[in-house]
Amino acid sequence: MTAATTDVVDPGQDTRKAGRYVYITAVVLLCAWVLVPLYFLLINTLSSPEAVNSYPKSFIPEFDLGSLTFFAGFEGILTALKNSILVAALTMVMSILIGAPAGYALSRFEFRGKELFRLLILLTRAFPLPLLALPLAVMFIRTGIDDTVFGLALVHTTLAIPFAVLITFSLFSGIPIELEEAAWTLGCNRVTAFQKVILPLVLPGITASAIFAFVISWNEVFAAAVLTIENRTLTAFLLQNLDTSPLHLKFAGGFILVVPALIFIFAVRKYLFAMWGIANR
């Protein structure tokens, strides 16, 4: 990294310098692509209604907490937030409990129809949700789990499972079978070998896929809007109410939606990197 500071003339220096500029430019552009909209969202959230609707815009927020206070006092928003977290957490737990064993089986056992099964898992994502939502709503009303946190979590789990299965499948496949076999010869049975050897090795990846399930549920709005009336999640609640709100409240609502997901992903970023195989040490 500090090699460029030496006084010795290096013929490769110019090319390397040019490469560095391209690299830095790319990084800056990518960061801007993500951060600039978020920054505008932040400014407009923290501005008074007049400032939001005026032109030109200020690049420094006014720290007017009016819009946010409005939401904090808005009836039902805390319930919606609680519902969102509950549904997402349930989705996370259920999709891992169902998805991880399926991933393990796919990676470790040979069975008839294995390839077809893997294809079918992907195909579940090919159905547009609106197509499923109405029959589901009818079925949920009949069984009495409509408008409940659990019912919605079931739908979100269905959406998250394909990812959970495929991610855990690749995680388990990445662990040599010999490690498990060695554990068996050293006094473990299948269950203890899994606990002592496989689980510690896949935990970062499992966490990553759990987070993925959480975010899928958090961001999902269609099923949430169709299947719940009283127990709305935050997304469904805001979508319903923001439609008819003034602009400054729309910004504040969007901000409220984005921030928890951001904080969550930031907190567990290490595991996401592990999932993509970038850093696992």
Add this chain to the structure above:
Amino acid sequence: MAVIEIKNVAKRFGDYQALHDINLTIEDQEFMVLLGASGCGKSTLLRIICGLETASEGEVWIGGKRVDHLQPKDRGIAMVFQNYAVFPHLTVFENIGFGLRMQKMGNDEVKRRVERTAGLMHIEQLLDRYSGELSGGQRQRVAVARALAMEPDVILMDEPLSNLDALLRMEMRAELKGVLAESNTTAIYVTHDQVEAMSMADRISVMHEGKIVQAASPIEVYRNPAAEFVAGFIGNPPMNFLEATSHGGGKFSVAGHSFDGPDAANSNLQFAIRPEDMTLSEDGFPAVAKVVEPLGAHLLVTCELDGKLFRAILDSEMQVKPGQTLKLAPMPDRIRWFDPSTTLAVA
């Protein structure tokens, strides 16, 4: 204290018969090597003994107890894998102590045993490291130490040295042999490397196409191969073969020369001789040298004789040029005979 008995073991994978009716007894504290080319079933047999694979037929007995229905952990065995299988999330210490911890052994005893086996394998200074920080040779030492720490009746090794480079392999070979001899365990060692087999084994089982062709001491396997396959597999280069036709009275004619052969019903036999068992003599086979390879310690000459390739190992001082005709005489007591209809040796 463990004799291993393998009785009528067979293994099928679908239509493919990997093992045919294997019968083998391995004595207590014996070092048995299963030797064969890849796909001959040697690893499958080892995995059946270990319990990682179930036999389609037959029984496995260890120390007078039938074990083929038991899980690997209940068989009194420990295994060393080809790719080491050192747990990456544990330190070397915890790797070696893994099996002991599974037995709920006290901390002091674990520490004592781990340090003792680590000392045997010369890895005391690595106990705090993780496997990612070790070289291949060090990982294999950890894997062997982990198996030894269990103080098993039987230690099973599946090509443990084949991932190491040549020099390290030679060093580990000698060390492993010494450590195992001290440990009083019965050992089964799978390899495709005949040098490893010859140098380490008390007894070698040569396997071919799912069968044990010969189980005998290394020198016996080398000197008196039980079948043509063994003769053509063991030795570098392996035995030379020539056609032999009987002309009555126990005499066989080989490439125009007459030799005393065995009393065999078959009038056509294979005459076999090791390349190093040739001397230069006026009444030898006339062989035309094709390729001359000086190997330092000796000279390997590939000749043409009776229309076939014929190899001879000669003294490195010899001056041989391609195209030159050599008179090669086989040492009479080193000649072996095989029956082509059964491929087995005849005496």
